[in-house]
Amino acid sequence: MKQLNHRRNMEGPDAPEFSADSRWEPEIIAFCCDYCAYSAAALAGSNRMQYPAGVRIIHTPCTGKIETEHILGAFEKGADGILVVGCLEGGCHFVEGNLRARRRADRVCAILDEIGLGGGRLKMVNLSDSMASEFVQEILEIVEKAKALGPNPLKLSKQSESAGSL
């Protein structure tokens, strides 16, 4: 029954009543380049910096390896927000993988806006491997953004389907 109420909340124009639910923590996927963000995340961990537990880090060889389908697939599976973290511009180990990733991210944002999921759920940033505090800051920002937008409606419809309400 509670799930049905949830679903009704998402059907109205002011959908994200979920954000008022303090128990809900967004699921964030962070695609992290091996040469910068992954090290920054490791450094943040070594320094005991805190960020929400709903963040899942995906280790990638370079952000240029992240395809449009990977991002759309993660959203289809219910990710509430996605952060793509590449090297600083000019600092890509593969010369321009991060620049290509930026163009792809822009295109995915346009697709997300067009289909109604919202391009705001995706963000790409450029960091170096020593920027642990900036990494945590970016994570906190995408979490806050996802909270403001509410849960991914695709995840919600999946829950409703499993509850037999569709």
Next chain:
Amino acid sequence: MIVASQKSITELKGIISGHKKVLFAGCGTCVTVCLAGGEREVSIATYAIRIARKLERNPVEIVQMTIERQCENEFIKDLAEPASKVEAIVSFGCGAGVQAIAERFPGKPVYAGLNTQFLGVLEEQAVWTEKCMGCGDCMLSHFGGICPVTRCAKRLLNGPCGGSLESRCEVDPDRPCAWQLIYNRLKGIGQLERLEDIVPPKDWSTAWYCGARKVVRKEHQL
């Protein structure tokens, strides 16, 4: 190469709005090279449409398959099995591919997933330009290998028009003046005297304006 561009996700969604199970058929030849209708583009469109339909609480099942060439029945037959399980097909081939698939599956709705644009070449990464309009009566030998029929906005056979500015076309400054290119090319190959020739009016009966055309090579027919 045939160059095509993608339809918007919104348009694609509208095209298949009445169907619950659809085959997205990519083509592995021209439209793969011009990044419009190959395996990857079909995959991206599939994700986007599937998500959009889920958001509308009207889910759609999409089957993907990319074949070598959609304009040949030899390859289209690979689509028979997946096509038999869907309500409709969206072809991500050029217009010829869409029609070839429609002919092969007469009982199945077949929709175009791309906008076919022109015969062109790759200028640089992700930039294609039109070079040939397939007029059926090639005159490139007169013009040093640069086609004014396709590339001159006024289709002048005895140019230039005199309106170009800084070697750019007066109709569209983004476009180089075809006759400037012809001059440069003829000068480069030592055939500038060709500019003195009067090129007779073109025979347009071989062009599309007389209806769909057909090429038959009897010596190769079985």
